[in-house]
Amino acid sequence: MQYETVEQSALENNNFRKVLFTNKYSQVVLMSVPPGEDIGSEVHETVDQVLVFVKAEGRAVVAGKTHDIRAGDMVAVPAGTEHDFVNTGDESLKLFTVYSPPEHPDGVVHATKADALAHPEE
Numbered sequence: 001m002q003y004e005t006v007e008q009s010a011l012e013n014n015n016f017r018k019v020l021f022t023n024k025y026s027q028v029v030l031m032s033v034p035p036g037e038d039i040g041s042e043v044h045e046t047v048d049q050v051l052v053f054v055k056a057e058g059r060a061v062v063a064g065k066t067h068d069i070r071a072g073d074m075v076a077v078p079a080g081t082e083h084d085f086v087n088t089g090d091e092s093l094k095l096f097t098v099y100s101p102p103e104h105p106d107g108v109v110h111a112t113k114a115d116a117l118a119h120p121e122e
Helices: 006-012 113-118
Strands: 017-022 028-034 050-054 057-062 064-070 076-079 081-087 093-100
Touching: 006 028, 006 050, 006 093, 057 076, 076 081, 081 093
Parallel strands: none
Antiparallel strands: 017 028, 028 093, 050 076, 050 093, 057 064, 057 081
């Protein structure tokens, strides 16, 4: 068993992406998106994703529909659905996300979005 105060871990995370832990069928990843930036439009063909926002505000774009998001909101993205999340506020958008099954290798840390784009295999 791994125990985390995941909200606090997300608030303390300053990396664009940090894999917190990985199980056989799921994975928890922390993310921090700077003001004015986005996660990047993507589709996970075989992976469901649930995102929980813990700080700041932004905009969710899921399957072509937009919705404002803020701390306390959750967005579920079914496999095969195009999605992006944009930080529209003036502080880093902090969140944690659950992938099922896992999407990234265990232990991956990308300090910035550019780092993540440079290593797409991770």
